[in-house]
Amino acid sequence: MMRSLVLFALGLSKVAYAAVIDQELDEGIPDTGLDTGPWTAGQVPPIAQMITANDFQIAAKNSMRARDYAYFRTGVLDEITYINNLNIWKKIRLNGFSFSDVSDVNLATTILGYEFSAPFFFAPAASAGRAHPDAEASIIRAAGNAGILYVPSISSTLDIEEKAAAAVDGQIMFHQQYIWSNDTRLRDELARIEAGGFRALFLTVDNTGVVGVRSRYERFSNSGNSAHSSSFTIEALNHLRTLTDLPIVPKGLKTAHDIKLCAELGFPAVYLSNHGGRQVDGVPTAVEILLDLHLQYPEVFDQIEIYTDGGVRRGTHIMALLALGVRAVGMGRPPIFANVFGEAGVTRLINILRQEMITEMMNMGQADVNHWFGNTTFINTRQIELEYFGAPLSVPTSSTPFIHPSPPGGSGSASNVTAKRGTMYMAMD
Structure with a gap:
């Protein structure tokens, strides 16, 4: 049975009227049995009730101003891409294998050569x-204490220096950057x-000139001009x-072609993303783009690191x-929603x-x-x-697990995996 979320709406009599919200129908997220009945509209609920990433979104909707919640929740136009990002996981099957020693658990990995506690x-x-009120600072502290990467936005509430000052000892952070039409501003921020x-740049390349038509948020504010350059070419890239010594990771790639192009241009990594469904409606999900990359340019997986995001809410999605490959x-909205509880909420997430x-x-x-x-032996797509x-792709998948080497600085031997599909490889663990 779907639980309802009580949202507040003050009338002339100052009485709060309830609006019944179906979590799955209205928000695109599954019902987890979260009971919001005792909650007080406009207030942060008990943090102990947060047991899934999706719970934080419902808590945020209950406690944030409607315009602020819409700012984060909105997608563009009919929000088809936003919903597809959340639903794609229902179409993936996971292959689990028995008779293995799983006593040595490890989530630690490297990103651009830097060590982090989770992928x-x-x-x-x-x-x-x-x-x-702590804005990005609470996310920074939670990520730093947990040893995971945080990449704050260039459009943060806090300025660049305040974010740097909020870091815990030894914390590694990258930073996001846009190509502004104002070159002076760009040089200053770099x-x-x-x-x-900050140790690297995530350069967002999928927002050129104008913000997508985000209808849900436009009920509160117009999208308008983004101040981003509308003439962003390979030459501009x-x-x-030449303006920075930091490693640059192009973010917002949505086609196998562009990923291959960035590999040929010598970038150390790329960030595959449809901007959370906030720029263009109807573009593919990360899973679909990755499958296309396996089909067209499988060699790219051995050439560069690949990062992605989009509707990630569970460990199985990761x-x-x-x-x-x-x-x-990455996750954009979940830490923001968890941040209604401050650092404690982000840490819990x-x-x-x-x-x-x-x-x-x-x-x-x-x-x-x-x-x-x-x-890919672990998944059926x-x-x-x-x-x-x-x-289905022409190369068959194997049903036998195997171990392959992960080359330093690479994303794993994904192209080798593609070549080995259909051949039996016994697990060595």
């Missing part, structure tokens, strides 16, 4: 101050990001590379993307995701994340392949 990270999301000790998986991954990996017979990278390509 997921918190992606750029603007204006974290809409959720909590210099400040370098001075702040190469020019940017695991499926790792098996498809991704090195690290991290612990939930870590525990989900550990539990599922152990139950599937491989508890070391290093043996998940590019290992035939339903998606049939829908997206019109037929």
Whole structure:
């Protein structure tokens, strides 16, 4: 039975009227049995009731101003891509293997050569101050104390120097950047990001000139001009590379062609993303783009690291993307929603995701994340392949687990996995 969420709406008499919200129908997220009946509209509920990433979204809707919640929740137009991001996981089947030693659990990995405690990270999301007075600082502290990567937005509530100052000892952070039409602003921000000790740039390339038509949020505010450059070409990209010594990771790639192009241009990594369904409606999900990349340019997985995001809410979502050849998986909205509780909420979100991954990996017979990278024996994506390509991919998948080497700085031997499909390889663990 679907639980209802009580939202507040003050009338002339100052009486709060209830609006019944179906979590799955209205928000696109599954019902987890969360009982919101005792909650007080406009207030943060008890944090102990947060046992899934989706619970934080319902808590945020209950406690945030309607315009602020809509700012984060909105997708563009009919929100088809937003919903597809959340629903794609229903079409993936996981292959679990018995008779394995799973006593040695490991989630630690590297991203651009830096060590982190888990293969997921918190992606750029603007204006974290809409959720909590500490804004990005509480997300920074939670990520730093947990040893995971956080990449704050250039459009943060806090300025670059404040974010750098909020870091815990030894914390590694990257930073997001846009290509502004104002070159002076761009140069100034790049210099400040370098001075702040951020180690790499996630360069968003899928927002050129105008913000997508985000109808849900436009009930509160117009989208308008984004101040981003509308003439962003390969020449402009190469020019940017002369302005900073930081590694640059193009973010917002949505086709196998562009991923291959960035590999040929010598970038160390790419960030596959449809911007959370906030820019163009109807574009593919990360899973579909990765399958297309396996089909057209499987060699790319051995050439560069690949990161992605989009509708990731469970440990199994992270695991499926790792098996498809991704090195690290980002989440934008979940830490923002968890941030209505401040640092404690973001820390709880991290612990939930870590525990989900550990539990599922152990139950599937491989508890070391290093043996998940590019290992497609753990997943069955035939339903998606049939829908997206019109037929399953021509290379058969294997039903026998195996271990393959993960080259330093690479995303795992995903192209080797593709070549080995259909051949039996016995597990060596």
